[in-house]
Amino acid sequence: xxxxxxxxxxxxxxxxxxxxxxxxxxxxxxxxxxxxxxxxxxxxxxxxxxxxxxxxxxxxxxxxxxxxxxxxxxxxxxxxxxxxxxxxxxxxxxxxxxxxxxxxxxxxxxxxxxxxxxxxxxxxxxxxxxxxxxxxxxxxxxxxxxxxxxxxxxxxxxxxxxxxxxxxxxxxxxxxxxxxxxxxxxxxxxxxxxxxxxxxxxxxxxxxxxxxxxxxxxxxxxxxxxxxxxxxxxxxxxxxxxxxxxxxxxxxxxxxxxxxxxxxxxxxxxxxxxxxxxxxxxxxxxxxxxxxxxxxxxxxxxxxxxxxxxxxxxxxxxxxxxxxxxxxxxxxxxxxxxxxxxxxxxxxxxxxxxxxxxxxxxxxxxxxxxxxxxxxxxxxxxxxxxxxxxxxxxxxxxxxxxxxxxxxxxxxxxxxxxxxxxxxxxxxxxxxxxxxxxxxxxxxxxxxxxxxxxxxxxxxxxxxxxxxxxxxxxxxxxxxxxxxxxxxxxxxxxxxxxxxxxxxxxxxxxxxxxxxxxxxxxxxxxxxxxxxxxxxxxxxxxxxxxxxxxxxxxxxxxxxxxxxxxxxxxxxxxxxxxxxxxxxxxxxxxxxxxxxxxxxxxxxxxxxxxxxxxxxxxxxxxxxxxxxxx
Amino acid sequence: xxxxxxxxxxxxxxxxxxxxxxxxxxxxxxxxxxxxxxxxxxxxxxxxxxxxxxxxxxxxxxxxxxxxxxxxxxxxxxxxxxxxxxxxxxxxxxxxxxxxxxxxxxxxxxxxxxxxxxxxxxxxxxxxxxxxxxxxxxxxxxxxxxxxxxxxxxxxxxxxxxxxxxxxxxxxxxxxxxxxxxxxxxxxxxxxxxxxxxxxxxxxxxxxxxxxxxxxxxxxxxxxxxxxxxxxxxxxxxxxxxxxxxxxxxxxxxxxxxxxxxxxxxxxxxxxxxxxxxxxxxxxxxxxxxxxxxxxxxxxxxxxxxxxxxxxxxxxxxxxxxxxxxxxxxxxxxxxxxxxxxxxxxxxx
Ligand code: SF4
Numbered sequence: 014x015x016x017x018x019x020x021x022x023x024x025x026x027x028x029x030x031x032x033x034x035x036x037x038x039x040x041x042x043x044x045x046x047x048x049x050x051x052x053x054x055x056x057x058x059x060x061x062x063x064x065x066x067x068x069x070x071x072x073x074x075x076x077x078x079x080x081x082x083x084x085x086x087x088x089x090x091x092x093x094x095x096x097x098x099x100x101x102x103x104x105x106x107x108x109x110x111x112x113x114x115x116x117x118x119x120x121x122x123x124x125x126x127x128x129x130x131x132x133x134x135x136x137x138x139x140x141x142x143x144x145x146x147x148x149x150x151x152x153x154x155x156x157x158x159x160x161x162x163x164x165x166x167x168x169x170x171x172x173x174x175x176x177x178x179x180x181x182x183x184x185x186x187x188x189x190x191x192x193x194x195x196x197x198x199x200x201x202x203x204x205x206x207x208x209x210x211x212x213x214x215x216x217x218x219x220x221x222x223x224x225x226x227x228x229x230x231x232x233x234x235x236x237x238x239x240x241x242x243x244x245x246x247x248x249x250x251x252x253x254x255x256x257x258x259x260x261x262x263x264x265x266x267x268x269x270x271x272x273x274x275x276x277x278x279x280x281x282x283x284x285x286x287x288x289x290x291x292x293x294x295x296x297x298x299x300x301x302x303x304x305x306x307x308x309x310x311x312x313x314x315x316x317x318x319x320x321x322x323x324x325x326x327x328x329x330x331x332x333x334x335x336x337x338x339x340x341x342x343x344x345x346x347x348x349x350x351x352x353x354x355x356x357x358x359x360x361x362x363x364x365x366x367x368x369x370x371x372x373x374x375x376x377x378x379x380x381x382x383x384x385x386x387x388x389x390x391x392x393x394x395x396x397x398x399x400x401x402x403x404x405x406x407x408x409x410x411x412x413x414x415x416x417x418x419x420x421x422x423x424x425x426x427x428x429x430x431x432x433x434x435x436x437x438x439x440x441x442x443x444x445x446x447x448x449x450x451x452x453x454x455x456x457x458x459x460x461x462x463x464x465x466x467x468x469x470x471x472x473x474x475x476x477x478x479x480x481x482x483x484x485x486x487x488x489x490x491x492x493x494x495x496x497x498x499x500x501x502x503x504x505x506x507x508x509x510x511x512x513x514x515x516x517x518x519x520x521x522x523x524x525x526x527x528x529x530x531x532x533x534x535x536x537x538x539x540x541x542x543x544x545x546x547x548x549x550x551x552x553x554x555x556x557x558x559x560x561x562x563x564x565x566x567x568x569x570x571x572x573x574x575x576x577x578x579x580x581x582x583x584x585x586x587x588x589x590x591x592x593x594x595x596x597x598x599x600x601x602x603x604x605x606x607x608x609x610x611x612x613x614x615x616x617x618x619x620x621x622x623x624x625x626x627x628x629x630x631x632x633x634x635x636x637x638x639x640x641x642x643x
Numbered sequence: 644x645x646x647x648x649x650x651x652x653x654x655x656x657x658x659x660x661x662x663x664x665x666x667x668x669x670x671x672x673x674x675x676x677x678x679x680x681x682x683x684x685x686x687x688x689x690x691x692x693x694x695x696x697x698x699x700x701x702x703x704x705x706x707x708x709x710x711x712x713x714x715x716x717x718x719x720x721x722x723x724x725x726x727x728x729x730x731x732x733x734x735x736x737x738x739x740x741x742x743x744x745x746x747x748x749x750x751x752x753x754x755x756x757x758x759x760x761x762x763x764x765x766x767x768x769x770x771x772x773x774x775x776x777x778x779x780x781x782x783x784x785x786x787x788x789x790x791x792x793x794x795x796x797x798x799x800x801x802x803x804x805x806x807x808x809x810x811x812x813x814x815x816x817x818x819x820x821x822x823x824x825x826x827x828x829x830x831x832x833x834x835x836x837x838x839x840x841x842x843x844x845x846x847x848x849x850x851x852x853x854x855x856x857x858x859x860x861x862x863x864x865x866x867x868x869x870x871x872x873x874x875x876x877x878x879x880x881x882x883x884x885x886x887x888x889x890x891x892x893x894x895x896x897x898x899x900x901x902x903x904x905x906x907x908x909x910x911x912x913x914x915x916x917x918x919x920x921x922x923x924x925x926x927x928x929x930x931x932x933x934x935x936x937x938x939x940x941x942x943x944x945x946x947x948x949x950x951x952x953x954x955x956x957x958x959x960x961x962x963x964x965x966x967x968x969x970x971x972x973x974x975x976x977x978x979x980x981x982x983x984x985x986x987x988x989x990x991x992x
Contacts, residue, residue, distance in 0.1 A: 053978070056980065057978060057980050059980060059982070202978065205978075248982075249982045250982065251981075251982050251983055251984045252981070252982060253975075253979050253980070253981050253982075254979060254980055254981070254982060255975065255976045255977075255978065255979045255980075256976075256978075257976070265973060265974060268968070268970070268973060269970055269973075269974070272968075272970045277731065279727060279730065279731050281727060298968060298973065299957055299958045299961040299962075300958075300961045300962050300965050300966065300967060300968040301967075301968035301970075301973075302958055302968070303958075304730055304731070304954055304955075304958070306726070306727070306730065306954075308723065308756075309723075309752050309753065309755070309756035310752055312720060312723065312753075313720070313723035313726070313752070313753055313756065314723075316716065316717075316720040316723035316724045316727065316753075317723050317724065317726045317727030317730070318727055319724060319727065320696070320714070320723070320724035320725060320726065320727030320728035320729075320731070321727035321728060321730065321731035322727075323694075323714060323724075323727075323728055324727075324728045324731040324732035324735065325731065325732065326731040326732075328727065342717050343717060343720065345717075346716060346717050350714070436974050436975065436976075437974070438971070439970045439971045439974065476691065476692075476694045476712035476728075476732065476735050477691055477692060477712075477732070477734065477735060478691060479689065479691045480691070481691070482690055482691050482710055482711055482712050483712065483713075484660070484695075484706050484707050484709075484712070484713035484714070484715065485713070485714055485715070486706070486707075486713075486714060486715025486716065487699075487715060487716065487717055488715065496662065497662070497707065
């Protein structure tokens with residue numbers, strides 16, 4: 014153990030249960046990388062971590078402006094946590110704009126670490142600030158550490174032989190070094206990362222290492238800091254962990270699905286924020302036989318995936334809301350031809366181009382209802398980065414079992430967040446059984462392409478198989494034979510059958526569990542889906558500490574709903590039901606219409622996740638209102 | 644196709660389905676259907692090795708009338724569906740059946756990108772210069788000024804030349820043929836099928852209900868010889884009933900001439916070459932009736948690796964280098980840490 018912080022100069026060490034840090038700078042400052050590395054170091058140290066990336070839609074918005082600010086927030090903790098933190102304990106700001114944009118979320122008395130060199134007359138002007146906040150005393154209520162990071166960085170790599178510009182770009186590692194020291198983080202994981210990342214670029218490797226250490230030693234020797242902080246290891250369930258991002262977990266889940274089904278994945282996709290990383294990740298793993306196809310447009314992406322499924326591959330496509338809108342007609346075709354297909358929507362703020370890099374859950378209606386005709390398909394939502402893995406697997410299981418397209422909902426928050434993942438052993442994962450018909454299933458050697466099994470799925474007969482030639486298409490099918498049919502009675506029957514098939518998925522998947530209410534006596538029920546999981550979970554926990562008991566139901570299955578959901582609402586009949594969503598109440602509406610339950614919705618459409626406090630307040634208000642009515 | 648597959652004789656009947664054909668009587672689609680079935684019967688490959696994929700339009704009903712595998716997909720998207728299928732299953736013979744509206748209007752983007760990728764599929768584009776299924780609106784190949792239900796005062800759109808688009812999209816095989824010229828039609832489809840890569844075949848097809856005779860100059864046997872040139876590899880571009888007219892290049896422009904007039908001999912006439920050159924092929928695509936006779940036959944046939952071979956080649960190369968993927972390794976990732984029993988407490992779930 015060399016650099017795990019044991020401050021050599023005796024300084025006060027303060028134990029903290031958890032800390033929330035936000036790194037903020039220009040989008041070219043490398044703040045995402047800095048945050049990711051700090052997260053990694055914390056996770057390896059043994060903390061529970063949860064992160065959130067917040068970056069502008071423009072790749073390099075003009076330097077120094079407020080709309081070019083890129084932020085990365087993480088919470089690391091000595092106990093289990095579920096959110097990246099409501100309020101920021103420590104803000105690292107590389108320039109005035111970064112300070113201005115993020116100050117509001119810093120807690121009273123919080124720590125600010127500034128790059129003093131970033132505060133010039135010009136950058137102050139770009140941020141629209143008349144005076145230098147470092148000098149005018151306006152930051153009095155915070156603990157401010159103003160450090161000349163750029164100069165120190167240049168000095169640290171003086172002998173390495175980089176140009177001034179190149180060297181200057183290393184300053185994010187200086188900031189990282191300072192923060193590592195302040196929060197007693199080990200440097201090893203970060204040094205390992207630098208070693209790997211700059212494997213072939215000796216000068217940069219050397220420079221970044223020096224700069225990181227320089228920042229760390231600065232903290233140690235400078236008089237600036239009178240105390241450091243320590244967050245102990247978290248008490249997580251035993252097991253082996255890694256850190257995982259949502260999009261990464263989706264990609265790994267898809268590859269696992271392919272391996273478990275013994276089938277190649279065909280991934281058709283058109284680049285779109287925030288889904289593109291799935292494509293990037295999959296394209297790196299061709300040794301699993303994954304075929305990635307960057308299509309000419311969203312429609313080609315889904316159509317090619319469907320064509321691949323017809324041929325016997327596992328067709329997958331992913332996009333975000335605008336792209337899913339373009340895929341709608343092909344989704345209808347997939348429902349009609351009854352082929353397996355996994356369609357992922359990494360939701361972002363809408364409508365239209367909306368807020369490409371921000372989070373929203375407003376595509377639930379689109380997923381469940383957004384096609385012409387009676388066009389049902391199963392819809393699943395992931396609740397956290399690591400849950401994406403499970404959801405990708407389950408979506409594939411449903412798709413092949415029921416011969417249906419399945420929609421998976423993730424969002425921009427999950428996609429770019431990280432958390433520790435107690436990953437499974439591949440030996441413990443159930444294989445995905447697929448049967449391809451190889452014999453005619455009708456009389457006189459006829460093949461009946463729409464003859465259904467006990468799950469109402471039609472046979473998956475592969476082209477190339479003798480005796481099973483058949484034609485599928487978007488025109489209405491005759492029941493059983495699959496021939497084109499315009500018969501009115503038949504159409505009604507087929508519409509019913511397609512619906513019944515999707516409804517049957519509820520019999521196939523697990524029952525809904527209720528969290529936080531073992532004896533069923535909670536005062537109210539909170540129902541959520543998707544990435545609100547962490548905030549709701551944390552709220553329920555904190556409310557419990559205040560003596561308020563809140564049951565939490567978090568839905569993975571949004572269509573069909575879990576088979577026991579009606580019974581759950583029955584159970585909580587006399588108690589308030591709160592549905593927090595990052596939309597105008599879409600799940601709440603679906604629940605009301607299906608279960609006649611008086612859901613109260615809590616909405617937030619600001620491109621940002623809920624804070625724990627927002628949900629706690631809403632829950633308490635609802636309870637108070639109910640109490641007042643009594 | 645597996646080698647163990649018995650080569651056996653097939654008849655046209657082996658390739659027809661039991662579905663009633665529902666095109667209008669007299670429609671050019673019938674002769675194309677019959678020609679394709681004949682070509683397949685002669686190829687000696689069983690029906691289950693073929694997949695016919697279509698979009699939407701009159702022509703796109705085609706797969707229902709074949710006894711092969713098939714998908715009647717959605718408007719304009721057949722080539723995208725076919726691309727996915729072919730990449731997943733390079734072993735299958737994949738056809739796309741499409742029309743001028745399907746492939747050049749709503750699905751124009753997929754036409755371009757399928758061609759440039761050179762996916763090994765055979766595209767048969769039935770060009771009747773009209774929207775038949777929707778009852779007679781002008782199409783992207785209808786001539787300027789065309790009066791239809793949707794353009795009572797004449798269409799204002801310049802028509803596009805399918806072959807010119809194919810060439811611009813880096814087509815490796817492009818040909819044109821005519822519904823009413825069965826021998827030529829069959830020979831062209833056969834060549835297209837044999838080509839490794841995307842083969843693009845424009846078929847002049849008569850819609851006798853909404854656009855009867857629009858292409859008669861090429862279809863009608865009585866006048867055809869004067870209005871089309873049958874391209875043949877290595878042969879001069881001659882046409883006319885008596886084959887006494889030819890095409891010469893004058894300062895980069897094509898011109899129809901009469902052999903024997905103005906001192907012109909057969910040696911002055913351009914000689915067809917499917918492989919060379921792009922600028923020559925480009926000139927062929929711009930030959931329009933009535934200014935010039937229109938070429939039919941194979942315009943261009945060059946070799947380039949197919950898309951699916953390239954895709955699968957990359958996979959093979961990676962596996963050769965790194966071995967087959969190890970799922971556990973992938974799941975574990977780069978760095979992990981362990982939480983031991985004694986450190987554990989009421990957990991996270
Ligand atoms: S409308 Fe025209 S193209 Fe369509 S089937 Fe009838 S004749 Fe053929």
